[in-house]
Amino acid sequence: MTSREILLWVALPYFTIATFTTGLWWRYRYDKFGWTTRSSQVYEVNILRVASPLFHLGMLAVVGGHVLGLLIPETWTHALGISEGTYHLVAVSLGALSGLGTLLGISLLVYRRRMTQSVFVATTKNDKLMYVFLLSTIVLGLATTLVGSGIVGDAYNYRETVSPWFRSILLFNPKPELMAASLPSFQIHAVAGMLLFMLWPFTRLVHAFSAPIMYFFRPYIVYRSRGDHASGSRKPRRGWNSFT
């Protein structure tokens, strides 16, 4: 194991996890007000109407694919009688489809950001940085799919290297050699992904963590007492002792 391997496949992932979790906590604790999609729909809707659902639905499929591919061991799908060939075919085709949808969606979003004057004016430096990392991670991911699928070069079974490495990190039993043995395309995509996750808490991407699932479970009309300190209302500051 070289120190480069340790740095990339042990130190970096744990540093990412640490930054990501404390970053999210910090942001939620100190900047609830900044936690928003910062929707730009009021400026422009014609491109957004297509681009945003395309990108988001594609992205959700991609996220789902990553969860399946990285977290579920190959032995489990084998036990279910799904052969490597079948799995590969399904994963690559669905993955490529949703990846391409995501790419098309994000390209339209970026185009819209740049070409619609009102949206461009409302684009912050933070947004630009975020888009650089998000877009490159997506492009690299798609390239990886193409490379690993056998469409370009030989097919590659990442479920024997990348996935066990990923799980080894989560189980606090890191096996950097597995990742070191995988293809360079996977390695670059993984590094880009880790950088993206480090950036995540500090960008508008935090909105993904407030997907409003609870909406299904609450009554329509919300009543709140003036005295309630439910989510978000300001906590008493230090020194605000009761007057009486």
Place this chain on the structure above:
Amino acid sequence: MKVMAQVAMVMNLDKCIGCHTCSVTCKQAWTNRSGVEYAWFNNVETRPGQGYPRTYEDQEKWQGGWVLKNGKVRLRSGGRLKRLLQIFSNPNLPGLKDYYEPWTYDYDTLISAPLGDHTPVARPKSLITGKNMKIEWSSNWDDDLAGGPELAPKDPILVKIKDQVSDRVKLEFEQAFMFYLPRICEHCLNPSCVAACPSGAMYKRSEDGIVLVDQDACRGWRMCVSNCPYKKVYFNHNTGKAEKCTMCYPRIEVGLPTVCSETCVGRLRYLGIILYDVDAVSAAVSQENEQDLLEAQLDLMLDPSDPEVIAAAIRDGIPADWLEAAAKSPVYKLIKKYRVALPLHPEYRTMPMVWYVPPLSPIVDSLRETGNDAEDSKNLFGALNSLRIPVEYLAELFTAGDTEPVLRSLKTLAAMRSYMRDVNLGQDPKPEIPASVGMSEETLYEMYRLLAIAKYEDRYVIPKAHAESAQNLEEMGCSLDVAGGPGQFGQGPFGESSGRPIPVAIETFHGLKDRQTSEVLIPLSAMTMNLKSWSNGSND
């Protein structure tokens, strides 16, 4: 029965001169920031007209409010799942262009232009793109029927009643009938904005019914904006959060009227408490026939002098001074006792709580133009029956098309006018005039005092928020008291506003009020000292 209190407003449209003072003072108080340049928590629209945002009343298009489906109300824009599926791009959201593109002028050229033959001009610059722009629309572009023949026919109400009236009458109507409609958030009893908010950031305050957006919990899903049928939630495109009329709650909490009411030139706004039965709301909004919604809403409002209601209110924790205020509420009187005030678009089924006394003046004016005695009750009653179009138009606004309640209200106002004319001219008052609208002379006179004399303390009966909860009020702060919000305070480490920000609450307002009303000059610094010592509990 569960009794709740609601701060409600009534506006007497007869008195509105369309001066927009209310809009301007509201803007100064709440939306003079970038991100909400285009937002007018209070706006005044000329009717007939398209309104602001353009044609917002066309719910086929904007999908706001509730509808009845299989005997149950649901949001017009669909169920919860549908809403979440549409979250990535909201198909019903008005664009900035539907309000208007806010602008400023390039004033600098006026002073920096080189000497020349032509007077320099300050060109309009878009506040959205920063580029030169052509001004084509605004929040009151069709003010006073400007662009009438072209713009007014697109008024959704006119479009709706067009089938019922011939073109000839319509034309006559457009010439003869115009009034102003000031609008704020309705602080509905069944708010569709709250129901549509995916993150539960919008809420109705259980003490006073004011509907607010929790700025820390809003995630910018912008569903409230499209689901409010009155389009009274606005998206701050700078902060990415929804903002709306707050009923000036920091003022209401200390017993002061809202800024729009306080500054209204026509003194036409009334503020008071309504007690209502919150358990009965969902049954009330589920009326089969839209025209029954008005009566259903009236039934929700409880009689504050009924001992049973009082007992229930005490049981449900409504403080004694609030009950007292409810008994004196000018709003309750106008809505339920005299029955002259009507709700705006009850058919949206949100149970709005800003009601309107419909305008009689346009009818009086057109009567006068025909050379008749416009203050004679017989003439007026006759005119009401013959001038069908204004009445039908008002009915579309206030009663889901039912002309009966509108006629009743206008007749009561007409009766008041002619009865009081006799009184004022020293002639014998005619008791048969109040009797013709089912009122006693005393009640009619009482109503006259409230509507015409309209003393400050009669117009506003606002109980203060409770001292025992004062601590909470301060700590909660203002829902817009955030960076970029109107309540923001400079928090630099140095300078006057150094240190902890002064919350928008009781002592700020008492301090300011004392300062404004006292005979001697209280320096601001002394006031801040007081505030600090009050809030710290010590002054070291």
